[in-house]
Amino acid sequence: MKKVLVLFILLLSVLSLATVKIGVVLPMTGGIAAFGRMVWEGVEIAHELFPEVNGEPIELTIFDNRSDKIEAANAVRRAIEVGNVNAILGEVASSYSLSGGAVAEEKKTPMVSPASTNPLVTSGKEYVSRVCFIDPFQGWAAAVLAHDKLGIRNVAIFMDVEQDYAVGLANYFMETFQGLGGHVFFEYYKSGDQDFTAQISDAMMTGAEAFFIPGYYQEIALIAIQARQLGFFGPLITGDGADAPETITIGREAVNGLYFTTHYHSDSPVFTENAKLFLEKYREKYGKNPAALSALGFDAYLVIRDAIARAGSLDRDAIAQAIRRTKNFAGATGIINIDENGNAIKSVAIVKIEDEQFKYDTTINPQ
């Protein structure tokens, strides 16, 4: 009897040692829960297609950060200390990746963010990397779109003072747009606000031809509704924070004429094997076209898996270093090269909302 028990425990410990554990830290509830859900959809598909690495099964555990900065750090800590994970996939919002990333760095655990675009997320860190482009490039692309394509000279920037992503993107947009000879002025709000009438009235008085809203979809949709009600019908331009179906379900006709820069659109010309595989599986499973965040979740999973395969061990340092040596990895969102700072160099897709639909507009490549 004792022997059996010992054998059983031995078997159990061998099994648990062999399993590769990836902790997925995402906002599954709260203000940007739609983003968490979309990333998770992509991660799930990747896991179904590639459930093992080096012959060992991969186990996914999800940790909710409740769309909250402090909870984001707690969730990463829980993943590492309680979940005992080998690597972390997450988080979405840059603010959460900043607070969570600090914990990952302290605990020397590799973390790959699918969609945090603020440069500070990886800057000065060794363990935090990402599979998306960074905001200086996204802000540049949005400014070029506004100035060259839409011919706009005066822009009101609606900045969410609570989000590092929004503050950073607003400033990168401003730099490029002013460099091109345009004028900008700022309106401020904070995540969770619902009434923007005072800011919109002010922006209209200053003669804005377009609004640049580098925030997240909840507020973007409400700003769009209230702007149209107050008589502003010019173009709205945003970053990838608008890339959620909720922008349309909440904004409805008010978001027609909204442009945003993002990572991926199912109509954009991406010709990798993984892109085809992902698109096919996603449509089959969910019966709709995937959003950029699902594709990024898919890619983040594959990049972690690829790094573990190349590292050939579950040593956290080895995985972290392998992630930073990712070269020419063909993901769903395109070719991913992660540089020595942990940032991916990628192209920007521009999407326009027309007739309450996301329409692919054009792609801007890094220069």
Place this chain on the structure above:
Amino acid sequence: MNLFTFLQNLVNGLSLGSLYALIAIGYSMVYGILRLINFAHGDVFMMAVYFAFFLVTLGKVPWLISFTLAILAAALLGFAIDRVAYKPIRNAPRISALITAIGVSFFLESFAVVVFSGIPRSFRNIYPGFLNNMIILGGHEEVKYGRNVIVGGLRIPVVSLVILGVTALALVILWWIVYKTKIGMAMRAVSVDIPTTSLMGVNVDMVIGFTFALGSALAAVGGLLWATRYPQLWPYMGFMPGLKAFIAAVFGGIGSIQGAVVGGFLLGLTEIMLVGFFPKMAGYRDAFAFLILILILSIKPEGLLGKKSAVKV
């Protein structure tokens, strides 16, 4: 800020304030009668909006019936909350009731996250579209952005006029209930002295239950109109409006219904004007509302229209 923008912001402030006022009425009434700050008010508001949302989307019930049912359901919920959470501690120190109220609030929020999911939903297309319209005073039509649009002009949301009407109606109904009906007389008696009232043969528990039901129905009305103006549902949507209504009620004098209305309008106007005059302070508008609360509590704790009351120690 020029005169036109000032006028537009006046309208913006009044439309926000009318919502605060409507939500604050229920808050203040429950306090006025039971001396209980019902922190779950904002969460009853949220539950009512979800009721209406599911009735229209899943039940395919017409909006007017859905809204009425949601208000009734909220009243029932208020009654149930009193029975389950507040009645057992009726004679406990007042701080216990306050802590219980916060507990109820957390419970309702977490319940909503589990059952309705934490993902925001849209309230557009649930109610008739005319509520989204704006009345435009002045202004002229010109071709702009490649289409005919009305440029300039003061824009007044139709829904804000509806809110004003509903607030006035709510005040009249409340006045009638409190001063013209038997239960109203009982409510006034309870507000003065619960033990004596019960000695007079009044079923105090029923009266308190009715007060909660009435307060929750008012929260539901406020919530449904709030969702019509800001059409986004999620489990924590009642939290900030609830707190703001509390501040408005204290501002105007908690326990005073007229005070709640005045406080609501003043709070809405102050918030909008803060953003209008000092755009860079926009991120601090919630903090500013709390500053008002602190100032009122330290300078004139009875609020603008409240009566000074002697507390027996």
